[in-house]
Amino acid sequence: MKHLICFHLFNDYSGSPKILKMVLENFLKQHYIVDLVSSKHGVLDELLCYENLRKHSYPYRFFKNPIVMMLYYCAVQLYMFVFAFKWLFCRDIVFYINTLLPVGPALAGRIMGKRVVYHYHENAFVKGRSYKILAMAMQKLAHEIICVSCYQASFLKQKSNLSVVPNALPQEFVDRLRFIPKAAFMRKRVLMLGSLKLYKSPLEFVELAKRLPQFDFELVVNDTQENINCFVKEYKINMGKNLTIYPRQNDVTSFYNRASLVLNLTNKKQAIETFGLTALEAMSAGLPVIVPTKGGIAEMVKDGVNGYKIDVQELDKIENRIKYILLDKDIYVHLSNNAKKESQKFSIIQMLTEIERLIFPL
Structure with missing residues (x-):
């Protein structure tokens, strides 16, 4: 019986845990044993209905003070490092590390002689120094690295045991x-899904809503209503009649089904989208998109064909x-x-098959 030990730091409703949920569900349906070590209350908790899943949870939160946040992160890594030795005497298991962040269990896995596979979702080389250090550690610790785009993979010095597997969507979502x-054209509604982090450009989205009162604008934020209210107050956002901001959602299909156009305004000078799940x-709903000119997300869009590539600075x-x-x-x-046609190139079956082959090679 194949046995997978998976580590993911923060269990929310963003892109990387959504992809992880699909990967783990594929293994669970094949009756693999899966141990999942992650935080509480997110999309991964939807897997708890499977009897062959064992979830080991811990609390995780964010702090505004960067020093406190770093100390908390390090404490969690120490906990995961120690906890990983639970599987010291288990044979034929794989440590599957989702994102760069769970470096503690990756180190423990190598010390114990386990196979360590990273699913690398970020681009560390356009982030801070700490991410670059984590990327260096990943290249030392991983037996296999799975990247989500060619753009992302191009930054890594390691070229062996490196594979590109683009993300895909669950068929039930599509x-x-x-x-x-x-019908979508007649709705005249512009949608963006993101966070309150300034590099995701929520303020610029608000500005576009002010400039274009003839269209409706919806912003779905991966955060609580309380934090949204604080953000609106802090930045003195004047909510126009054509702008609505929604908190974190368990299911976003209804937002796509009432939209006409989707924006991604990530500021490429501060962060670069390695893939662009939104x-x-x-595009799977046939919605044109406007995205940044750089990153894995830009690989998905051709100007004038299925959308446009324009940076938020313009x-x-x-x-x-x-x-x-x-x-x-x-x-x-x-x-x-054309957006719908392009989306059909990203096959969920192909993605899951390739990831399984890389985690459990013959």
């Missing part, structure tokens, strides 16, 4: 998306492009059809 281009979700250009897309039905339908 099946709930409605692909009706002409763009793939949008907000005037984004404003004009939104009007261009949402005021011409023929252009919109052309972009919509």
Whole structure:
């Protein structure tokens, strides 16, 4: 019986735990034994219905003070390092590390002689020094590294035991998306999903809503309503009638089903999207997208075919492009059809098969 020990730091509803849920569910349906070590209250808790899953949880939270946050992170890594020795005498197991962050159990796995596989979702080399250190550690500790885009993989010095497996969406998610281009065009609604971190450009999205009162704008934030209220107050955001901000959602299909256009405004000078799951979700609903010009997310978009690549620094250009897309039905339908066609290149079956092969090689 194959046995997988998986470590993921923060269990929320962002992209990397969503992908992890699909990977683990594939193993669970094949009756593999899976031990999952992660925090409480997120998308991964939806796997608790499987009898062959054992979840080991701990509390995790964020602190505004960076020193306190780093100390807390280090404490969690020490805990995971020690806890990993629970499997010291277990044979034929694999340590599956999701994202760069769980370095403690990766180190423990190598000390114990276990196979260590990293699923690398970030791009450490456009982040701070601590992420670069974690990336160096990953390249020393991993027997196999799974990247999500060619762009992301290009930054790693290690070229052996390195594979690119693009993300995909669960079929049940895609099946709930409605692909009706002409109806979507008539809705005139612009959607963005992200966080309150300034590099995700929530303030710029608010500014676009002010500039374009003829369109509706919806922002879905991966955070609590309490934190959203604090953010609105801190930055003195004047909520216009055409702007609605929603807190963290368990299911976002309804937002795509009532949208016309999806934006990703990540500031490439501060962070770069290594893949762009929300763009793939949008295109799977036949929604055109506007994304940054750099990163794995840019590999998914061709200008004038299924969307446009424009950086958030060119907000005037984004404003004009939104009007261009949402005021011409023929252009919109052309972009919509191509977005749907492009999304079909990202196969969930192919993704899961390739990841399984890399984690459990013959």
